[in-house]
Amino acid sequence: MAPFPQHLLDGYQAFTTQRLPTEQTRYRELSERGQSTEVMVIGCCDSRVSPEVIFDAGPGELFVVRNVANLVPVYQPDSGTHGVSAALEYAVSVLRVKHIVVLGHAQCGGIRAFIDKIQPLSPGDFIGKWMQMFVKPGEVVEQRNRESMQDFTVRIEKAAVFRSLENLLTFPFVRERVEKGEMELHGAYFGVAEGSLFVLDPVAKQFRSVKELAGE
Numbered sequence: 001m002a003p004f005p006q007h008l009l010d011g012y013q014a015f016t017t018q019r020l021p022t023e024q025t026r027y028r029e030l031s032e033r034g035q036s037t038e039v040m041v042i043g044c045c046d047s048r049v050s051p052e053v054i055f056d057a058g059p060g061e062l063f064v065v066r067n068v069a070n071l072v073p074v075y076q077p078d079s080g081t082h083g084v085s086a087a088l089e090y091a092v093s094v095l096r097v098k099h100i101v102v103l104g105h106a107q108c109g110g111i112r113a114f115i116d117k118i119q120p121l122s123p124g125d126f127i128g129k130w131m132q133m134f135v136k137p138g139e140v141v142e143q144r145n146r147e148s149m150q151d152f153t154v155r156i157e158k159a160a161v162f163r164s165l166e167n168l169l170t171f172p173f174v175r176e177r178v179e180k181g182e183m184e185l186h187g188a189y190f191g192v193a194e195g196s197l198f199v200l201d202p203v204a205k206q207f208r209s210v211k212e213l214a215g216e
Ligand SMILES: [Zn+2]
Pocket: 044, 045, 046, 068, 069, 070, 105, 107, 108, 109, 110, 111
């Protein structure tokens, strides 16, 4: 077997000497009592968009699922194996989280692949098939007249958040808790270059800059 990457071992060394001493008590508590997080985050695999880093969260704070383009599938109780649905089931039914945040982001490779209609990367065409869940049957996603490629991309990246939020409500156990007021769904969008965060205003159905909201 190949040696374990040295930079990861170095990182672990830094963790044990710097972070762990300050968080040791918390880890022990979490180990004894189990996790009791109130927030689930559904984000993208993209290495630049780590929910724990963005929200400055410590151990036990966020229950995170990451996949290509932060997508939530439609509720599909069939014989298939559904990773996101399994995590969702656990977060909602066992952890009884109070919030689910769908975190989209700028320069999303999954969205880019979808927009560019790229050729399959392997015979399985896993990304191609995965991204198809973004489109409803009969729906056409196209660049608008006079819309720049940049604006089109951002619009679709944000639409992925809307679609995931919409799909979350197709899960009966999610809808029930949302309707009872026991759980809330939220959308967010992270601008990689600036480290900027936008949160979805559910009434206006628009993303608003957290910085601007704080200044209001
Ligand atoms: Zn992405």
